[in-house]
Amino acid sequence: MSIATMRRARLRKERVLVTPEGISLPVTVAGAGARLGALILDLLIILLLMIGTTLALAQIAGGAGEFVREAGGNGPGAKAMQFLMIVWIIIMFLFRNAYFLYFELGPRGATPGKRLAGIRIAARDGGRLTAEMVIARNLLRDIELFLPIPLIMMAGADSGMAWLAATGWFAIFMLFPLFNRDRLRAGDVIAGSWVLERPRRKLEAAMSLHGERAAGAAAQDTAAAEQSPLARRYRFEEAELAVYGEFELQSLERVLRDGREEAIETVYQTIAAKIGREDGWGDERRFLSDYYTQLRARLEAGMRMGRRKADKHSEG
Amino acid sequence: MNALSATPSTNAIELAALRSDRFRIEREADWQRLEAIVTRMEKGRLRRIPDEDLLALPGLYRTVASSLSIARETSLDAATLAYLEALVQRAWFVVYGPRSSLTEWLRGFLGGGWSAAVRGIWLDIVVALAVMVAGVVVGWLLVSHDPEWYFALMSREMAGPRVPGASPEALRATLFGDSKQEGMSVFAAKLFSNNAQVSILAFALGFAFGIPTLLLLVHNLALLGAMAWLYHGAGLLTDFAGWICVHGTTELFAILLAGAAGLHIGRAIAFPGERPILQASAEAGRRAALVMAGVVLMLVVAALLEGFARQLVDDTFGRFAIGGFMLAGWCAYFFAFGRGAGRRP
Numbered sequence: 001m002s003i004a005t006m007r008r009a010r011l012r013k014e015r016v017l018v019t020p021e022g023i024s025l026p027v028t029v030a031g032a033g034a035r036l037g038a039l040i041l042d043l044l045i046i047l048l049l050m051i052g053t054t055l056a057l058a059q060i061a062g063g064a065g066e067f068v069r070e071a072g073g074n075g076p077g078a079k080a081m082q083f084l085m086i087v088w089i090i091i092m093f094l095f096r097n098a099y100f101l102y103f104e105l106g107p108r109g110a111t112p113g114k115r116l117a118g119i120r121i122a123a124r125d126g127g128r129l130t131a132e133m134v135i136a137r138n139l140l141r142d143i144e145l146f147l148p149i150p151l152i153m154m155a156g157a158d159s160g161m162a163w164l165a166a167t168g169w170f171a172i173f174m175l176f177p178l179f180n181r182d183r184l185r186a187g188d189v190i191a192g193s194w195v196l197e198r199p200r201r202k203l204e205a206a207m208s209l210h211g212e213r214a215a216g217a218a219a220q221d222t223a224a225a226e227q228s229p230l231a232r233r234y235r236f237e238e239a240e241l242a243v244y245g246e247f248e249l250q251s252l253e254r255v256l257r258d259g260r261e262e263a264i265e266t267v268y269q270t271i272a273a274k275i276g277r278e279d280g281w282g283d284e285r286r287f288l289s290d291y292y293t294q295l296r297a298r299l300e301a302g303m304r305m306g307r308r309k310a311d312k313h314s315e316g
Numbered sequence: 317m318n319a320l321s322a323t324p325s326t327n328a329i330e331l332a333a334l335r336s337d338r339f340r341i342e343r344e345a346d347w348q349r350l351e352a353i354v355t356r357m358e359k360g361r362l363r364r365i366p367d368e369d370l371l372a373l374p375g376l377y378r379t380v381a382s383s384l385s386i387a388r389e390t391s392l393d394a395a396t397l398a399y400l401e402a403l404v405q406r407a408w409f410v411v412y413g414p415r416s417s418l419t420e421w422l423r424g425f426l427g428g429g430w431s432a433a434v435r436g437i438w439l440d441i442v443v444a445l446a447v448m449v450a451g452v453v454v455g456w457l458l459v460s461h462d463p464e465w466y467f468a469l470m471s472r473e474m475a476g477p478r479v480p481g482a483s484p485e486a487l488r489a490t491l492f493g494d495s496k497q498e499g500m501s502v503f504a505a506k507l508f509s510n511n512a513q514v515s516i517l518a519f520a521l522g523f524a525f526g527i528p529t530l531l532l533l534v535h536n537l538a539l540l541g542a543m544a545w546l547y548h549g550a551g552l553l554t555d556f557a558g559w560i561c562v563h564g565t566t567e568l569f570a571i572l573l574a575g576a577a578g579l580h581i582g583r584a585i586a587f588p589g590e591r592p593i594l595q596a597s598a599e600a601g602r603r604a605a606l607v608m609a610g611v612v613l614m615l616v617v618a619a620l621l622e623g624f625a626r627q628l629v630d631d632t633f634g635r636f637a638i639g640g641f642m643l644a645g646w647c648a649y650f651f652a653f654g655r656g657a658g659r660r661p
Contacts, residue, residue, distance in 0.1 A: 020412070023381050025405050082502050089505040093512065105414045107357050120409065124598070128412045131421050136605030143520040186523055190581060191605070192598025199402035203347065204395040250394045257395065296392050297334050303390055
């Protein structure tokens, strides 16, 4: 997949969500692959938990069984067996119905599978994710998963129509998220929830501060910090800065952050040719970061006055 | 990550050339503190977060959100903007996440939320009740017309001695005299698990415009009608009614509510009215989910009644008394309790 296709695929999943404070936030809807992976992980975990508890209870029951035989069938041993049976029935019910509820009601809003896949649930309207939503979206799992899967297994491939019907049912609900923009599952439709990617981003140092900070640290004790030769080597005229807009500024920021020599070289050549300066030769990085800082200062000053320049083609 | 390292020195602020960078340096400490709290909450270490941090969280969230608004208008530092957007989103997840306290939710739920939700779907309850009554009548009529129908509704092993043509004594034995039986608690747990699954199914099937929900109700209640016919033939109808009544008023009520909840969703999807369909179904879904949480609770009560009370109370009058009391209790709770005071679901 080329970078362009990947970027387009990402764009298709971008949405804007408005918080109750009225702040619009860009969010990314979780893709079908991540959803499926999370589901498979969760089902595996549930299955392991079920097998584990069953084995553990059977172990205990084995001990109790001997006790029953010794006591002659109708003593405290039988009572213990009954109790274990009840515990087993209730635990199985809880694994099936409460596993998703328990985890999605927590502060993380995600089951272990979802957490590993880097996704979580949220309210579609930007408001609070309520317990009712989580309950509604998980009750629907019953017809999506837990009803058809045993049906398919029970019917078996050789019983024709029944198997076809169960598989069709299963397929309709499994493929449901693929047929709407927001990848909503039937349960999400009912609950008013959706599944989003969890963002994770470190605060990067500001580009325009690199030089100054280094200089400030080096010259902390000397009073001449401001006059440090490192502080600003290149000065650009108003006309030299007026050629570019916000789009170019952000491209320049990306290039500087990536720090790849050949990219810096190319961009330096382009900018130097455009504004007709050649004094940055051999010191391209310094030249570009000074240009970046001054271009940003100019554009931000414009912003404060209500003038914005989107790119090099627009006025301002 | 360390909040202390971000404390701005006046020197750094003075040295920053750009106003937007000065803005950033001044607020960085707040951002980093919020990020530290949010990260710890995301990792699930809720108990290790100091109280003052938890108290500061909503305020910090608003501060950072307003930082984002300002930055969008004044700063062209793409990395800072992206960081703030991600941080506000993460904090939004946490601040507007599910209520952390289950007891608080339970209090609201039992103290009016549940009964308000039940009242909110009254129309569906009426329809589901009509369908259930029709189901009983259909079952009765079918079996009285042709007793072979009995086995179409009920499998032979489940029927046991309760088959058409069984002697009144055999049928009477199925209603009374179980009080010495062992294993009632296992029976109750099984009943609960089974009934809860059926009612969740009835609810979930509402997604298909509610039609399968109605079919499921008819099928389950036709079985009851068929059994009623069977006991009527032996002159035991009142005793049978008592036998059902102990837990039935609770269990059938729960199934009624589950069916009505399913119908409520189906109706919202089929006829969303003025609202967009997604909004309509989400509103219906949330109200129905509240009802369903209560249905599971009712089924626990029903299973206890069926497993213990029915076996221990061995005469018809006592059974009617328990069943009638339960019915009156539920009705009073749903339709009289918390009116006005209950919060809107």
